[in-house]
Amino acid sequence: MKLLTCPMNGPRNISEFQYLGPVRLSPNPEAASDADWAGYLFGAPNDRDFQREFWRHTPSNYVFVAERHIGTGEVRRTYDPGEME
């Protein structure tokens, strides 16, 4: 079983986590065009590289950010969403 390190609970089996997908910051509703919304809704970062993703540790219902390489599966860093730049 793969492990993922939860910033709050430490290393846990991957089956304890729910994947919430790549981090995408919603556009400003005052300024966004239709194209911006389409990009936000449907566009997808899918490069064979590290990407920022939201994950949830289900037993503790804690959501955090992981930097994971979608080609190799390597997880470089996990941290609380408050630490996101």
Add this chain to the structure above:
Amino acid sequence: MPLSLLKYGLSRDYPVTGDIPATPDLKRSYDVVIVGGGGHGLACAHYLAKYHGVTDVAVLEKGYLAGGNTARNTTTIRSNYITPEGIAFYKEGVKLYGEMSGELDFNVMFSQRGQLTLAHTEATLRSFHLRAEMGRHMGTRLEVVDQKGVEALCPRLNMDYGGPLEVLGGLWHADGGTARHDAVAWGYAREASRRGVEIHQRTTVEAIDVEKGRVTGVVTDRGRVAAGAVMIACGGANYEVAKLAGVELPIRCYPLQAMVTQPLKPWLDTLVSSVSLHTYLVQSSRGELVIGGGSDPYMSYSTRSTLEMKEHLAEGAVHLFPFLKGVRVLRQWAGTTDMTPDYSPIMGASPVDGLWLDCGWGTWGFKATPVAGKRMAETIAAGKVPDILAPFALDRFERFAVLNEMGATAASH
């Protein structure tokens, strides 16, 4: 043994002919370059050559022929989708499968034995009624069957009466079936190469040349070739290959896994799938049970299996047919699927002139191999998208005109 047979067998000019010629030298230019030698690319090449007289075509395949998702899929063929655009398209696909062995003079072992999808909840049953009405309206064979109907179609199924996964009914799709995936790809490849299409295996496209908004050729690891038109049909690599031309596709890659058991005597005539269990089964003509299910839970380009998913499939299969306990798994694998936001493919024009897309086939594209090939060939030959493909355009996302097939795709592909 008759002497003539022995003589024939030992003869120096034993008349074996390879189905597909060895990879030739790359020419400097082709009318059409197809990137990706899976079922889709090969089918398009066949229809271009046979029906449109376009034979100056090169199919460029990074690995060996049809070794991508065409080799990895579980070969479910069906048209029981929910959108009218989707049903019309897949219905044509099923029809072409019916004619394929004749079309290609190659036995693709199309076996139209029907697909039974199980409902274990009221909500699923309601959605089946919706699909059945839609399917009937569009002229496919699709009906909701009750518990007795399910038992009659699949006598060995565990109905789980009174249990948490009681089978409440099913969606019976008499048009559903399977075909031999390698035969489909090889049949198209043989016919295409007979008419002059060049098939280049072990040839990777590394760059796509675009000048003034128009595609002019591709750069491969064996040199550059100019092209009048280029089609991308690269399965799990579609996002990355389109990006070589500066085209961003709304695709995310997820692994999809499957496995087969040891061969058993024939006992299962229909395709069976369960939405709640995320498991489906079919018995191949070799007697093996082919078992598939849902996608991996997170994005990845990995083509490795995981124990969790395999355990999950085994659990689902043993729940549906408890006597399978103890049957051994022979082979298991995964493929990278190019998932779109609405579970429908992306076919037709790209923002680059002359660059055509046959992408976003995710977990559901084998059944569309003939129809996508035929219709994309028509598109490339005429330089214009036919009506049946228009709804699948890349720009549907900007127009918020999505074709949501998520519910009709889950756990049966």
